[in-house]
Amino acid sequence: MAYQRPKGTNDILPGNSEKWQFLEETARLLFQDYRFQEIRTPLFEHYEVVARSVGDTSDIVSKEMYDFYDKGQRHITLRPEGTAPIVRAYVENKLFGPEFPNPYKLYYIESMFRYERPQAGRLRQFHQIGVEVFGSENPATDVETIAMALDYFKQLGVEHLQLVINSLGDKESRLAYREALIAYLERYEAELSGDSKRRLHENPLRVLDSKDPKDQAIVANAPSILDYLNETSAKHFQAVQEFLTALAIPYEIDSNMVRGLDYYNHTIFEIVSNAPGFNGVQTTVCGGGRYDGLVEELGGKPTPAFGFAMGMERLLITLEAEGIELPTVLPLDCYVVGLGETTNLECLKVVQAIRNAGFSCDRDYLNRKAKGQFKTAAKEGARLVLTIGETELTNGVANVKNMATGKEVTYPLTEIYQNFPEIFEDLTELD
Numbered sequence: 001m002a003y004q005r006p007k008g009t010n011d012i013l014p015g016n017s018e019k020w021q022f023l024e025e026t027a028r029l030l031f032q033d034y035r036f037q038e039i040r041t042p043l044f045e046h047y048e049v050v051a052r053s054v055g056d057t058s059d060i061v062s063k064e065m066y067d068f069y070d071k072g073q074r075h076i077t078l079r080p081e082g083t084a085p086i087v088r089a090y091v092e093n094k095l096f097g098p099e100f101p102n103p104y105k106l107y108y109i110e111s112m113f114r115y116e117r118p119q120a121g122r123l124r125q126f127h128q129i130g131v132e133v134f135g136s137e138n139p140a141t142d143v144e145t146i147a148m149a150l151d152y153f154k155q156l157g158v159e160h161l162q163l164v165i166n167s168l169g170d171k172e173s174r175l176a177y178r179e180a181l182i183a184y185l186e187r188y189e190a191e192l193s194g195d196s197k198r199r200l201h202e203n204p205l206r207v208l209d210s211k212d213p214k215d216q217a218i219v220a221n222a223p224s225i226l227d228y229l230n231e232t233s234a235k236h237f238q239a240v241q242e243f244l245t246a247l248a249i250p251y252e253i254d255s256n257m258v259r260g261l262d263y264y265n266h267t268i269f270e271i272v273s274n275a276p277g278f279n280g281v282q283t284t285v286c287g288g289g290r291y292d293g294l295v296e297e298l299g300g301k302p303t304p305a306f307g308f309a310m311g312m313e314r315l316l317i318t319l320e321a322e323g324i325e326l327p328t329v330l331p332l333d334c335y336v337v338g339l340g341e342t343t344n345l346e347c348l349k350v351v352q353a354i355r356n357a358g359f360s361c362d363r364d365y366l367n368r369k370a371k372g373q374f375k376t377a378a379k380e381g382a383r384l385v386l387t388i389g390e391t392e393l394t395n396g397v398a399n400v401k402n403m404a405t406g407k408e409v410t411y412p413l414t415e416i417y418q419n420f421p422e423i424f425e426d427l428t429e430l431d
């Protein structure tokens, strides 16, 4: 019987994993320029940590958690998102003391787990690149962090993007808005979807996020949260807009955008791709915002915070729709061709010497004919091919060929062992 991987999961195979490495490496280098440091949290958490943060009425907690009781009867969940575990870690490890930078800036590249209906760009195990900033309520933090996400897409060559922002205001603003929204939605209660009916009184903002087309039609004319922002909230949102403009970052405001997680306040944003390959369909590749109340909610001192997460699978789909090609083979510096079984030991020693000199190197192990070995070398994109036949072995030499220029030189084996970097340099300087 042949087994299959669980529904909604992927094997990331060679030829494809190189693309993932490229996305990850690009993110690491950029985030380091912004002075973010990497954090890695456990793959599973106490259920409570996620339920408290993300909110009981959210899709994630109400439908999508991979939760179970372990052998010690602890209620555990696989991590569905990055922020809750990181806030837990921030509080638990006291990452706010005088020995830590303030604001404290973290990034992660990790897999997440949500029990969803699998489709393109929607998996049960998926991967996110995300960041969190703790300790700054300065709207410059909101804008810089958004700018970093946009810089990342720019570095990858993505052009067809739209930044959409909104403000959920502070607690006071949201309470005022909540009442107005309930009053509006109650007029359409009978027509709302089951989910939205239930959320109407528990968490009416969730209704704005509904994917049901009938709900969406009702929501289109709902009161706007932006009309309910108090002075502090309006000032913060105003500053965010001014700063975006100062950095020449185009944006749109969507006052019905609320995002799927309960912990947000003030600025929230999404980066949406409308790449030509999507034929008019929009895809959210990145989402985030401010969550000033969450650290306290999880037992810490009141701490302002801002973060985002992007889905790597969706990013790859977006890059494809943009026609951007990522590397699928890593470069090979040298391929060693050995002709005849007697050369086996010398080949073994030569590839090790070349690798130890800091170059990538591979060889034939199956005693193939010269033609087959050269074909493999070409397929792997080798820059140099080093050939040892029986005659070369007797004479203590090897032939080294630059595959691009065709230039060939015979070197004593002793020189190859002692001086491969110079040989590589001599043979490749012109190509």
Ligand code: ATP
Residues within 6 Å of the ligand: 081, 114, 116, 121, 122, 123, 124, 126, 127, 128, 259, 260, 261, 284, 285, 286, 287, 288, 309, 310, 311, 312, 313, 314
């Ligand atoms: P959606 O509305 O598409 O369900 P979300 O609001 O649940 O998205 P977030 O929790 O904000 O998404 O996660 C941030 C990003 O992670 C999303 O913008 C998306 O790119 C990606 N993402 C979320 N869920 C999945 C999934 N099941 N499979 C693949 N990527 C996902």
Ligand code: MG
Residues within 6 Å of the ligand: 059, 260
């Ligand atoms: Mg979702």
